[in-house]
Amino acid sequence: MDDLIVKTVTKLIIPFIQLYGIFVILHGHLSPGGGFAGGAIIGASFILLTLAFGIEYTKSILSAKVTERVEIGGVIWYIFIGLIGIAISGVFLGNRVAGFPMGTFGSVISGGMISLITIGIGLKVASTMISLFHHIIEED
Amino acid sequence: MSNLSTIIDNINYIGAFTLFIIGLYTVLTHSNLLKRVIGVNIMETAVFLFFVSIGYIRGANAPIINPEVGDTFFVNPLPSAMILTGIVVAVSITAYGLSLLIRLYKDYGTLELDEIIKKEEIANE
């Protein structure tokens, strides 16, 4: 793939795609979206980078080791938050009973553990999309 | 006349049924395995459309509470939340199927089911 137009447009558009993905993840508890949608958007931005610049370039930015670590870390982060609930209140993934700060209704910081879990899901889904795509296309 | 209004009222259900039949036709008639994976994806989309349409309530809002308005007339949020699981499973199944297809293509050099069976028969003899 050596197309000047594709490469230039990709360079221009990728920061906006990733910013939108981060917005969707961080506002997952206030507006439509959430961890799965935002993670898919961020993963799609890296897939676009792979399609335009080739797999070696993307791996020099985000190696397979990093995506695997983030992927495992997402699940462990999720379980860790659930275990906090067990330690404090005896309820797995407890939210209000476990004493997470609730914040004000309708603002970004609200809902206790929900935004933390959404960030974990977003990282997990994004890294899964990237590493699935890389594993599938890198075989000749 | 009542038949026509029934069709118009349930147009999402009819669309889901038609999509399901199109996907099933793709799976049954094509011998290219990649096209069969695409057919399975179309069938999954039909099931998602059907399930989400069950939760639709006429005239209701999207299930996001507006603190200033404070109305409580929302569509059913449960099917939308459950279909998220279905989408994740669909992505996983597609990825696994595609990886199996890559192995098949490496071993046989083709994705046509007829040719794969023919090569297998020749190898057995």
Next chain:
Amino acid sequence: MKNYLILITLTLLLIVLVSSLNEMPVMGDIASPAYNEVAEYYINNTQEDTNITNIISAIITDYRAFDTLGETTVLFTSITAVVSVLGFSIKDKKE
């Protein structure tokens, strides 16, 4: 010939599916059995239970968070399956 047979069978299946519409509640009906007390509980109690505005987000990450944990496990299993079928790339292991 085989394709025509499949087409006829699938047309019959489509007729059977569409004829089931007579027994189903009309789409968008408020009295549909799917809109029962479970959905009403989620709609009425999301604000005081979880203090967030998005009801679907409240369902998937609070009321049914254990279900979502299984969902992430499905994603993890899928990537494990893909890696076990395709194998690690040798190029990446050298780094």
